[in-house]
Amino acid sequence: MEVTCxxxxxxxxxxxxxxxxxYKGExxxxxxFTHWECGTEYTGYxxxxxxxxxxxxxxxxxxxxxxxxxxxNEEEVRKLVKMDKKLKKQQLGIKKELEKYFKERGQNDR
Ligand SMILES: [Zn+2]
Incomplete structure (x- = not known):
């Protein structure tokens, strides 16, 4: 996949x-991925x-x-979509928390 830096x-x-x-013992x-030309690092997930x-x-x-x-079964679909939204929100929450955590500690801490 090609992207623009x-x-x-x-x-x-x-x-x-x-x-x-x-992250906290886990x-x-x-x-x-890294743009090899300028060295910028991007976190996918x-x-x-x-x-x-x-x-x-x-x-x-x-x-x-x-x-x-x-x-x-439309009622079931609605229920499932709602559940999925909740899980997606949880995923995003985790990502944000980890991003913040690692940002505070610097990229080179491995
Ligand atoms: Zn670049």
């Missing part, structure tokens, strides 16, 4: 790398036991939504 404005191909970090896998669990739950909900809509 926010810092230098050149486009480059993403090469995602993973590094392990620690292992976090940070998926990130953080993976923890909790975010992994949430992703699995959301995947299951997506499957259930497909099934429920095929069966024409």
């Amino acid at each position: 926010d810092v230098c404005g050149k486009s480059f191909t993403i090469d995602v790398q993973i590094r392990e970090r620690e 292992k976090v896998r940070e998926h990130y 953080y993976e923890t036991a909790e975010t992994k669990h949430l992703s699995e739950e959301r995947k299951r909900i997506r499957d259930d939504v497909q099934l429920a809509s095929r069966l024409g």
Whole structure:
């Protein structure tokens, strides 16, 4: 995938790398990529036991939504979509918290 660098404005191909970090004693896998020309680092997302669990739950909900809509069960679809929104909010909350945490400690703390 090709993106444009926010810092230098050149486009480059993403090469995602993973590094392990620690957050309050828990292992976090940070998926990130770097623009090799100017050295700017971008974090794609953080993976923890909790975010992994949430992703699995959301995947299951997506499957259930497909099934429920095929069966024409609109009430069930609405319920599932609501559940999914809640999980998404949780995911975003975790991401924000981790971003803040790692920002305060600096990028080079591994
Ligand atoms: Zn750049």
